[in-house]
Amino acid sequence: MKSAVIVFPASNCDRDAAVALEQMTGRKPHMVWHQECDLPDVDLVVLPGGFSYGDYLRSGAMAGQSAVMRAVKAHAKKGGAVLGICNGFQVLTESHLLPGALMRNAGLKFVCRPVTMAVEETQNVFTRKYLHGQQVTFPVAHGDGNYFADEETLNRLEGEGRVVFRYAPGQNPNGSSRDIAGILSEKRNVLGLMPHPERVVDPLLGGTDGRGLFESLIETLS
Protein backbone atom coordinates (compact mmCIF):
# COMPACT_ATOMS: atom_id res chain seq x y z
CA MET A 1 0.00 0.00 0.00
CA LYS A 2 1.38 3.38 -1.04
CA SER A 3 0.49 6.26 1.20
CA ALA A 4 0.97 9.99 1.66
CA VAL A 5 0.76 12.13 4.78
CA ILE A 6 -0.21 15.76 4.23
CA VAL A 7 1.84 18.24 6.25
CA PHE A 8 0.23 21.58 7.11
CA PRO A 9 1.96 24.33 9.06
CA ALA A 10 1.47 23.24 12.71
CA SER A 11 0.53 19.67 11.95
CA ASN A 12 2.06 17.78 14.86
CA CYS A 13 1.02 14.16 14.39
CA ASP A 14 2.36 13.90 10.85
CA ARG A 15 5.43 12.05 12.09
CA ASP A 16 3.35 9.73 14.30
CA ALA A 17 1.27 8.87 11.25
CA ALA A 18 4.39 8.32 9.14
CA VAL A 19 6.01 6.06 11.76
CA ALA A 20 2.82 4.00 12.10
CA LEU A 21 2.41 3.70 8.32
CA GLU A 22 6.01 2.64 7.82
CA GLN A 23 5.83 0.15 10.67
CA MET A 24 2.60 -1.36 9.35
CA THR A 25 3.22 -1.27 5.59
CA GLY A 26 7.00 -1.57 5.44
CA ARG A 27 7.08 1.45 3.11
CA LYS A 28 7.84 5.05 3.96
CA PRO A 29 4.87 7.29 3.17
CA HIS A 30 5.33 10.39 1.02
CA MET A 31 5.26 13.54 3.12
CA VAL A 32 3.34 16.14 1.10
CA TRP A 33 3.56 19.84 1.97
CA HIS A 34 0.29 21.80 1.95
CA GLN A 35 1.36 24.03 -0.96
CA GLU A 36 1.69 21.10 -3.36
CA CYS A 37 -0.93 21.05 -6.10
CA ASP A 38 -0.49 17.37 -6.96
CA LEU A 39 -0.33 14.15 -4.99
CA PRO A 40 2.07 11.31 -5.71
CA ASP A 41 0.49 8.09 -6.96
CA VAL A 42 -0.84 6.66 -3.68
CA ASP A 43 -3.63 4.42 -2.40
CA LEU A 44 -4.16 6.25 0.89
CA VAL A 45 -3.94 9.90 1.92
CA VAL A 46 -3.68 10.68 5.64
CA LEU A 47 -4.59 14.10 7.06
CA PRO A 48 -2.79 14.10 10.42
CA GLY A 49 -3.57 15.57 13.80
CA GLY A 50 -2.29 18.91 14.98
CA PHE A 51 -3.26 22.54 14.93
CA SER A 52 -2.99 23.44 11.26
CA TYR A 53 -2.61 27.20 10.75
CA GLY A 54 -2.84 27.64 14.52
CA ASP A 55 -6.57 26.77 14.41
CA TYR A 56 -7.11 30.34 13.13
CA LEU A 57 -10.74 31.23 12.42
CA ARG A 58 -11.90 27.66 13.16
CA SER A 59 -10.03 24.37 13.54
CA GLY A 60 -9.29 23.09 10.03
CA ALA A 61 -10.80 26.10 8.25
CA MET A 62 -7.60 27.39 6.67
CA ALA A 63 -6.21 23.96 5.87
CA GLY A 64 -9.51 23.12 4.19
CA GLN A 65 -8.79 25.86 1.63
CA SER A 66 -5.14 24.98 0.98
CA ALA A 67 -3.79 24.03 -2.45
CA VAL A 68 -3.17 20.40 -1.55
CA MET A 69 -6.79 19.90 -0.50
CA ARG A 70 -7.91 20.34 -4.11
CA ALA A 71 -5.73 17.36 -4.97
CA VAL A 72 -7.04 15.43 -1.94
CA LYS A 73 -10.62 16.12 -3.07
CA ALA A 74 -9.79 14.87 -6.56
CA HIS A 75 -8.25 11.72 -5.04
CA ALA A 76 -11.41 11.15 -2.96
CA LYS A 77 -13.67 11.79 -5.95
CA LYS A 78 -11.87 9.02 -7.86
CA GLY A 79 -12.63 6.69 -4.94
CA GLY A 80 -9.19 6.94 -3.30
CA ALA A 81 -9.02 6.34 0.45
CA VAL A 82 -8.62 9.36 2.74
CA LEU A 83 -8.12 9.06 6.51
CA GLY A 84 -8.47 12.21 8.63
CA ILE A 85 -7.36 11.90 12.25
CA CYS A 86 -8.23 14.57 14.84
CA ASN A 87 -7.31 17.86 13.11
CA GLY A 88 -7.53 15.85 9.88
CA PHE A 89 -11.20 15.12 10.68
CA GLN A 90 -11.75 18.84 11.25
CA VAL A 91 -10.13 19.57 7.87
CA LEU A 92 -12.40 16.98 6.22
CA THR A 93 -15.56 18.62 7.56
CA GLU A 94 -14.32 22.11 6.71
CA SER A 95 -13.58 21.03 3.13
CA HIS A 96 -17.00 19.31 2.88
CA LEU A 97 -15.57 15.85 2.27
CA LEU A 98 -17.54 14.84 5.37
CA PRO A 99 -20.77 16.36 6.70
CA GLY A 100 -21.20 18.19 10.01
CA ALA A 101 -18.76 20.22 12.08
CA LEU A 102 -16.45 19.77 15.06
CA MET A 103 -17.15 22.30 17.77
CA ARG A 104 -15.48 23.24 21.05
CA ASN A 105 -15.64 20.38 23.57
CA ALA A 106 -18.81 20.70 25.65
CA GLY A 107 -16.71 20.75 28.85
CA LEU A 108 -14.50 23.52 27.37
CA LYS A 109 -11.37 21.58 28.34
CA PHE A 110 -8.72 20.06 26.13
CA VAL A 111 -9.14 16.33 26.69
CA CYS A 112 -6.09 14.07 26.50
CA ARG A 113 -6.67 10.46 27.58
CA PRO A 114 -7.50 7.00 26.25
CA VAL A 115 -11.18 6.48 25.37
CA THR A 116 -13.05 3.30 24.58
CA MET A 117 -15.24 3.09 21.50
CA ALA A 118 -17.27 0.49 19.70
CA VAL A 119 -16.53 -0.33 16.06
CA GLU A 120 -20.05 -0.13 14.68
CA GLU A 121 -19.38 -0.71 11.00
CA THR A 122 -16.97 -3.10 9.37
CA GLN A 123 -18.19 -2.94 5.76
CA ASN A 124 -15.55 -0.50 4.59
CA VAL A 125 -11.84 -0.37 3.76
CA PHE A 126 -10.88 1.06 7.16
CA THR A 127 -12.38 -1.34 9.71
CA ARG A 128 -12.98 -4.68 7.98
CA LYS A 129 -10.42 -6.43 10.21
CA TYR A 130 -12.29 -5.53 13.38
CA LEU A 131 -15.27 -7.47 14.65
CA HIS A 132 -18.63 -5.77 14.46
CA GLY A 133 -19.25 -4.18 17.87
CA GLN A 134 -15.66 -4.73 19.01
CA GLN A 135 -14.49 -2.39 21.76
CA VAL A 136 -11.24 -0.57 21.04
CA THR A 137 -9.30 1.99 23.05
CA PHE A 138 -7.50 4.84 21.28
CA PRO A 139 -6.14 8.03 22.84
CA VAL A 140 -7.86 11.35 22.18
CA ALA A 141 -6.13 14.73 22.39
CA HIS A 142 -8.33 17.58 21.28
CA GLY A 143 -10.16 20.74 22.28
CA ASP A 144 -12.59 20.83 19.35
CA GLY A 145 -13.98 17.34 18.97
CA ASN A 146 -17.64 17.89 19.66
CA TYR A 147 -19.29 16.47 16.55
CA PHE A 148 -22.35 18.40 15.47
CA ALA A 149 -24.76 17.93 12.58
CA ASP A 150 -28.48 18.60 12.19
CA GLU A 151 -30.92 15.81 13.07
CA GLU A 152 -31.57 14.99 9.42
CA THR A 153 -27.85 14.52 8.73
CA LEU A 154 -27.38 12.44 11.89
CA ASN A 155 -30.30 10.21 10.94
CA ARG A 156 -28.90 9.79 7.46
CA LEU A 157 -25.43 8.88 8.81
CA GLU A 158 -26.95 6.27 11.10
CA GLY A 159 -29.34 4.96 8.45
CA GLU A 160 -26.58 4.55 5.88
CA GLY A 161 -24.25 2.81 8.36
CA ARG A 162 -21.71 5.60 8.27
CA VAL A 163 -21.10 5.96 12.02
CA VAL A 164 -18.01 3.75 12.23
CA PHE A 165 -16.75 4.59 15.72
CA ARG A 166 -18.98 5.48 18.66
CA TYR A 167 -17.76 6.33 22.15
CA ALA A 168 -18.75 3.65 24.65
CA PRO A 169 -21.51 4.63 27.12
CA GLY A 170 -20.14 7.18 29.59
CA GLN A 171 -16.92 7.65 27.58
CA ASN A 172 -17.93 10.57 25.34
CA PRO A 173 -15.09 13.04 26.03
CA ASN A 174 -16.46 16.07 24.20
CA GLY A 175 -20.27 16.11 24.02
CA SER A 176 -20.45 14.78 20.44
CA SER A 177 -23.95 14.24 19.10
CA ARG A 178 -25.02 10.60 19.57
CA ASP A 179 -21.53 9.78 20.93
CA ILE A 180 -20.09 9.89 17.41
CA ALA A 181 -16.30 9.47 17.27
CA GLY A 182 -15.81 8.73 13.55
CA ILE A 183 -17.83 8.80 10.33
CA LEU A 184 -17.57 7.73 6.70
CA SER A 185 -18.33 9.62 3.51
CA GLU A 186 -21.24 8.56 1.35
CA LYS A 187 -18.96 6.48 -0.89
CA ARG A 188 -17.29 5.03 2.24
CA ASN A 189 -13.77 5.90 1.06
CA VAL A 190 -13.24 8.87 3.40
CA LEU A 191 -13.04 8.32 7.18
CA GLY A 192 -12.71 11.05 9.79
CA LEU A 193 -12.25 10.30 13.49
CA MET A 194 -11.14 12.27 16.54
CA PRO A 195 -9.24 9.49 18.41
CA HIS A 196 -5.73 8.55 17.27
CA PRO A 197 -5.31 5.02 15.84
CA GLU A 198 -1.72 5.81 14.78
CA ARG A 199 -0.72 6.13 18.45
CA VAL A 200 -1.75 2.57 19.28
CA VAL A 201 0.07 0.32 16.82
CA ASP A 202 3.01 -0.57 19.06
CA PRO A 203 2.74 -2.24 22.50
CA LEU A 204 5.65 -0.06 23.66
CA LEU A 205 3.38 2.95 23.26
CA GLY A 206 0.57 1.53 25.31
CA GLY A 207 -1.59 -0.55 23.02
CA THR A 208 -2.20 -2.09 19.64
CA ASP A 209 -5.92 -1.49 19.10
CA GLY A 210 -5.15 0.82 16.17
CA ARG A 211 -3.41 -1.89 14.16
CA GLY A 212 -6.70 -3.24 12.84
CA LEU A 213 -7.36 -0.01 10.98
CA PHE A 214 -4.03 -0.14 9.16
CA GLU A 215 -4.34 -3.90 8.56
CA SER A 216 -7.76 -3.31 7.02
CA LEU A 217 -6.36 -0.69 4.66
CA ILE A 218 -3.36 -2.85 3.75
CA GLU A 219 -5.56 -5.86 3.01
CA THR A 220 -7.83 -3.84 0.73
CA LEU A 221 -5.46 -1.42 -0.92
CA SER A 222 -2.28 -3.45 -1.45
Next chain:
Amino acid sequence: MKARVFVTLKNGVLDPQGKAIGHALNGLGFGAVGEVRQGKVIDLELSETNEAKARAALNDMCEKLLANTVIEKYEIELKA
Protein backbone atom coordinates in the same frame (compact mmCIF):
# COMPACT_ATOMS: atom_id res chain seq x y z
CA MET B 1 -15.28 50.44 1.31
CA LYS B 2 -15.16 48.89 4.77
CA ALA B 3 -17.20 45.98 5.97
CA ARG B 4 -17.87 44.32 9.29
CA VAL B 5 -18.94 40.69 9.36
CA PHE B 6 -20.61 39.22 12.45
CA VAL B 7 -20.35 35.45 12.74
CA THR B 8 -22.49 33.84 15.44
CA LEU B 9 -23.65 30.34 16.28
CA LYS B 10 -27.05 29.39 14.90
CA ASN B 11 -29.93 29.27 17.33
CA GLY B 12 -30.11 25.88 18.97
CA VAL B 13 -26.39 25.18 18.59
CA LEU B 14 -24.85 24.69 22.03
CA ASP B 15 -22.40 27.47 22.93
CA PRO B 16 -20.35 26.26 25.90
CA GLN B 17 -18.13 29.37 25.80
CA GLY B 18 -21.16 31.65 25.99
CA LYS B 19 -22.44 29.57 28.92
CA ALA B 20 -19.10 29.87 30.73
CA ILE B 21 -19.08 33.65 30.21
CA GLY B 22 -22.63 33.81 31.59
CA HIS B 23 -21.62 31.81 34.67
CA ALA B 24 -18.59 34.07 35.19
CA LEU B 25 -20.74 37.20 34.95
CA ASN B 26 -23.22 35.73 37.44
CA GLY B 27 -20.26 34.96 39.70
CA LEU B 28 -19.17 38.61 39.50
CA GLY B 29 -22.54 39.59 40.86
CA PHE B 30 -24.25 40.45 37.56
CA GLY B 31 -27.29 38.45 38.52
CA ALA B 32 -29.44 39.95 35.77
CA VAL B 33 -27.45 38.16 33.06
CA GLY B 34 -29.39 35.36 31.41
CA GLU B 35 -28.27 33.51 28.29
CA VAL B 36 -24.96 34.60 26.74
CA ARG B 37 -23.93 33.75 23.17
CA GLN B 38 -20.42 34.40 21.90
CA GLY B 39 -19.45 35.22 18.32
CA LYS B 40 -16.80 36.79 16.12
CA VAL B 41 -16.41 40.17 14.46
CA ILE B 42 -14.29 40.40 11.31
CA ASP B 43 -13.40 43.81 9.84
CA LEU B 44 -12.44 43.94 6.19
CA GLU B 45 -11.29 46.63 3.77
CA LEU B 46 -12.48 46.22 0.19
CA SER B 47 -11.33 47.98 -2.96
CA GLU B 48 -14.85 47.52 -4.37
CA THR B 49 -16.91 50.74 -4.44
CA ASN B 50 -20.20 49.32 -5.66
CA GLU B 51 -22.29 48.36 -2.65
CA ALA B 52 -24.24 45.57 -4.31
CA LYS B 53 -21.07 43.98 -5.70
CA ALA B 54 -19.33 44.32 -2.34
CA ARG B 55 -22.25 42.66 -0.59
CA ALA B 56 -22.31 39.82 -3.11
CA ALA B 57 -18.57 39.25 -2.67
CA LEU B 58 -18.89 39.30 1.12
CA ASN B 59 -21.71 36.77 0.99
CA ASP B 60 -19.47 34.53 -1.05
CA MET B 61 -16.60 35.00 1.44
CA CYS B 62 -18.87 34.07 4.32
CA GLU B 63 -20.18 30.96 2.58
CA LYS B 64 -16.70 29.81 1.54
CA LEU B 65 -14.56 30.66 4.55
CA LEU B 66 -15.61 33.22 7.14
CA ALA B 67 -18.54 31.22 8.53
CA ASN B 68 -19.12 27.49 8.80
CA THR B 69 -22.77 27.47 7.81
CA VAL B 70 -23.31 24.06 9.40
CA ILE B 71 -23.16 25.75 12.79
CA GLU B 72 -22.87 29.50 12.18
CA LYS B 73 -24.86 32.35 10.68
CA TYR B 74 -23.50 35.67 9.54
CA GLU B 75 -24.51 39.30 9.13
CA ILE B 76 -22.77 41.83 6.93
CA GLU B 77 -22.51 45.53 7.68
CA LEU B 78 -21.13 47.90 5.02
CA LYS B 79 -19.61 51.29 5.74
CA ALA B 80 -18.80 53.79 3.01
